[in-house]
Amino acid sequence: MTLRSEILTIRNQKAHLLQDGAGPPLLYLHGLVADLHSLPADSGLTAFHETLAQSFTVYAPALPGYAETEGYDELETVEDMVFFCLDVLDALQLDTVHLVGTALGGWVATELATRHAHRLHKLVLINPLGISTSEARIGNFFYAVTPKAEGGNHEVRELIFSDRDSELAMGAIPDDMSPESQFLFYKAQMVSARIGWTPPSLYNPRLKDRLYRVTVPTLLVSAAGDRLVPTALADVYQAGLPEAKLVRVAAAAHAIWLEQPQHTAEIVTRFLQ
Amino acid sequence: MKFWMFHLMPWPHLPENFTERYDTAWVTCSNSLFDPERGPEVYHQYIDQLVYADTLGFDGVVINEHHQNAYGIMPSPNLIAAALSQRITQARVMVLGNGLPLYDVPLKIAEEFAMLDNMFRGKFDCGFVVGGGPEYYSYSKNPTYARERFREATELILKAxxxxxxxxxxxxxxxxxxxxxxxxxxxxxxxxxxxxxxGSIETMEFVAQKGLIYAALTYSHVEAFRRNAAFFQETVARVGASPYHPEMLGWLVPMYVAETDQKAREEAEEHIWYFIDKLLKGFAGKGRTWMPPGYTSLQSLQRLRELNDPGSGHASESNWQLGHATNWDDIEAGGSVLIGSPQTVREQLLRYVAEFKVGHILALPQFGSLPDHLTRKNMELLAGEVFPYVRKHVGAEFESIPMMDAQPAPASA
Incomplete structure (x- = not known):
């Protein structure tokens, strides 16, 4: 299976969509970096998504400002991302879907679920951003992206991967990026800064107290060794969500969907089926 | 033709091993390195130097704003300006500038600059700046709104x-x-x-349309400034409120003059390296560079990438930054630090001024750890033997060009 790329027009702006598979509809909201729409299309790092597509019809839009999706200039808060997702659902004529989000996508998915749970069958959140506490602060992504004297992106890889020097990590976020990779990576940073710059970054202080509105079965997947989203935050999510099951994966880092694609896809598929 | 003294007010007492031990002089450079026992003397010495510029006949003095770093201990230049208003009698004073997007009520800046204009009896210039990348980390202001907020605050203050x-x-x-x-x-x-x-076209067009003054404050290659100066002149011709005049353009230039070329280098070199290796570390040089995402637009990034491309023909000068220099040849290669005897410096400066049609030289006679006595000697030679020469040879030509309409009338005080 391969993800097909197409461009939708939503409210006169381009929306970039990847689509694949057959079965019940699944809306996939991508992560901050090292995921669909922040990696070049030919990166070959789509095993997780393609495995999901064996059981579901996967729709993976690029959030506003990512890849080819327009709307960066009008973007202000995560709320705008939620409206975008509603527009995508309507454009695809999808009444209800399974919603799966990683990292940034997990944050947007939760925000959507607190408002429009009736559009969802089930919700899956994989290392979701969106909540930060004094005890467990979200990793300092905007510090990690500052250019170093010695060059390279090892600080970002350190946040995202279990081994920052692994072949996988170096392939996804190399030190010397192609112009296309650099462009996608910078757009991802711009968008995340636009909606999430305020420290401790990439969170909404109101979200925790709104989780009670997510009245659909929810699966939380948390990587025990996540350095971007501390795994303790999954417990905060679980405590607030009415129907949440938490699966904590030992020996895993933030980009669990890249490092353990089959295993992660199985956890998700089992829950959704 | 105007000659200004620019002062950064650097912290001159960083430890000897700073370069090895710290990766930046900005944002996270611990304020435990500031010594309150020596602070008062540093401030008073710098203020006295600015007052001395007035005594020596500089046309004006320039101060600026930076936050949470050792590069410039002037988070509020408006305070320094207020102090200067009680001591400077002839020269103009310029605050270049206030970082508009960093503040939530830009009216405060409109008010303070208006106060200073009154306090200086109209001999006051001001600057609106976006603020450097590090400031968006230091104040946790969203960098992706830097340009929007800057544009809106500028329009607001001008209207106010x-x-x-x-x-x-x-x-x-x-x-x-x-x-x-x-x-x-x-x-x-x-x-x-x-x-x-x-060098961004949007900024140039805005400045030209509003009849403001464009300033190059980066320590970049002289050829990069030449290109930007020409580009700005074209922009003024295309969209400007009035024809180009050299006093629409200013250029910041570190300068050191001594009796001979050799003596100038001997006296200045250690302090230039303090500036490059310590103070620029983390800003526009070595170390961690605090460049937040979204501070530079995709379009500007694209343009920079094109200029920096080896095939562009501009790569060597576009990539050159004073902060990256590792030896004396590197510094000289940039051509934008003027060091030497009065003859050497004035000939070079005259050539630049005439070629670039730049009517405001913002000289930086104190840099890094340059001590007071050398700073003053440098200022004396600049004011006595360099500026009059350049003014005489190029000034008349500039004065004959009519001033733009939007330019304020000279103050009568």
Whole structure:
């Protein structure tokens, strides 16, 4: 299976969509970096998504400002991302879907679920951003992206991967990026800064107290060794969500969907089926 | 033709091993390195130097704003300006500038600059700046709004100075029910406004259309400035409120003059390296560079990438930054630090001024750890043997060009 790329027009702006598979509809909201729409299309790092597509019809839009999706200039808060997702659902004529989000996508998915749970069958959140506490602060992504004297992106890889020097990590976020990779990576940073710059970054202080509105079965997947989203935050999510099951994966880092694609896809598929 | 003394007010007492031990002089450079026992002396020495510039006949002095770093201990240049208003009698004073997007109520800046214009009896210039990348980390302000907020705050302040109040402002970032700035500025229509730029066409067009002054404050290659100066002149010709005049353009140049070329280098070199290796570390040089995402637009990034491409023909000068220099040849290669005897420096400066048609030289006679006595000697030689020569040879030509309409009339005080 391969993800097909197409461009939708939503409210006169381009929306970039990847689509694949057959079965019940699944809306996939991508992560901050090292995921669909922040990696070049030919990166070959789509095993997780393609495995999901064996059981579901996967729709993976690029959030506003990512890849080819327009709307960066009008973007202000995560709320705008939620409206975008509603527009995508309507454009695809999808009444209800399974919603799966990683990292940034997990944050947007939760925000959507607190408002429009009736559009969802089930919700899956994989290392979701969106909540930060004094005890467990979200990793300092905007510090990690500052250019170093010695060059390279090892600080970002350190946040995202279990081994920052692994072949996988170096392939996804190399030190010397192609112009296309650099462009996608910078757009991802711009968008995340636009909606999430305020420290401790990439969170909404109101979200925790709104989780009670997510009245659909929810699966939380948390990587025990996540350095971007501390795994303790999954417990905060679980405590607030009415129907949440938490699966904590030992020996895993933030980009669990890249490092353990089959295993992660199985956890998700089992829950959704 | 105007010659200004620019002062950064650097912290001159960083430890010897700073370069090895710290990766930046900005944002996270611990303030435990500031020594309150020596602070007062540093401030008073620097203020006295600015006053001395007035005594020596500099046309003006320039101070600027930076936050949470050792590079410049002047988070509020408006305070320094207020102090100078009680001691400077002849020269103009310029605050270049205030970082508009860093503040949530830009009216405070409109008010303070208007106060200073009154306190200086109209011999006051001001600058609006976006603030450097590090400042967006230091103040945790969203860098992706830097340009939008800058543009809106600029429009707001100019209107607050020129339209009778009260009026309401329906801006995206600074909605205000009552804009009614007391006091009003003395100069008509307002104090000269300087805007720094690094070559973006949007900034140049804005400056040209509004009749403001464009300033190059980066320590970049002289050829990069030549290109930007030419580009700005074209922009003024295309969209400007009036024909180009050299006093629409300013250029910041570190300068050191001594009796001979050799002596100049001997006296200045250690302090230049302090500036490059310590103070620029983390800003535009070695170390961690605090460049937040979204501070540079995708379009500007693309343009920079094209200029830096080896095939562009501009790569060597576009990539050159004073902060990256590792030896004396590197510094000289940039051509934008003037060091030597009065003869050497004035010939070079005259050539630049004439070629670039730049009417404001913002000389930086104190840099890094340059001590007071050398700073003063440098200032004396600049004021006595360099500036008059350049003024004489190029000044007349510049003065004959009519001033633009939007330029405020010279103050009468």
């Amino acid at each position: 100075w020129t339209d009778p109040g009260p009026f309401s402002w329906e801006g995206k970032h600074f909605p205000l029910q009552y804009v009614n700035t007391w006091p009003r500025p003395v100069q008509t229509p307002h104090p000269p406004v300087w805007i720094p730029g690094v």
